[in-house]
Amino acid sequence: KAGVTQTPRYLIKTRGQQVTLSCSPISGHRSVSWYQQTPGQGLQFLFEYFSETQRNKGNFPGRFSGRQFSNSRSEMNVSTLELGDSALYLCASRGRAVTQYFGPGTRLTVL
C-alpha cells in the first residue's frame, strides 16, 4: 500500500498570506489528523477528521482550519500567516487500529 502523501513538500509564503496544504491518507483509512512541529513547541495536535467531520481540535487559533472530502483526502488552511506559523506540518492517517501513520510533512516558511 502507498503511504500517506502530502503536497507540497516545501512552501514559502509572506506574512498575511494564506496557505492550503493537502494530504492523501493510506488507501482505506478514513481518519486523518494534522500536527504542527516547531523547535519551540514540539509536535502539537491541530485537528482530526473522520468521515468528513471534525472530531477533535487542538489549541490553535481560528486561523487554522481544515476539511475532509468524501474520498478521505484532507486539506488544512492557514489564513493571515504569521512568522510563528513557520513549521513542519504533518498529516497522519489511521485505519481501524490505534496506530497513526505519518506523511513526510510540508515545510512551511513564512517570511
Add this chain to the structure above:
Amino acid sequence: DQQVKQNSPSLSVQEGRISILNCDYTNSMFDYFLWYKKYPAEGPTFLISISSIKDKNEDGRFTVFLNKSAKHLSLHIVPSQPGDSAVYFCAARHTGGGNKLTFGTGTQLKVEL
C-alpha cells in the same frame, strides 16, 4: 502543561548494546502509548505501541514497558544498530477513541560504532 515528558534530550550508546529511552506522563486519561522514530525533514515512523492495560509489548528488537503506578514507560532497543540513530518520540493517545496524540519532546539517540 507538559503531559508527556522525555527528560533526556540525548542518549549515546555503542553498537550492539541496549538503548533505553524513557518517558513519563502525568495524565491518567491516556489509553495507548506509542513510540515513533523521526529523521530530520521526514514524518515520524511508527515503531511500537502498548495499551494502558498491558505492561509489556515486544516486536523484534523493540520492547516497550509500561509502569502505570509510576506513570512511566520505556523503550528498549536490543541490539542497537547505527541505523537506529534518530530522534525518538513517545506519544500518548487520549481516552475516547479519537486520534489526538500528545507527544513528548523527543530523545536524540546516537548509536556509535
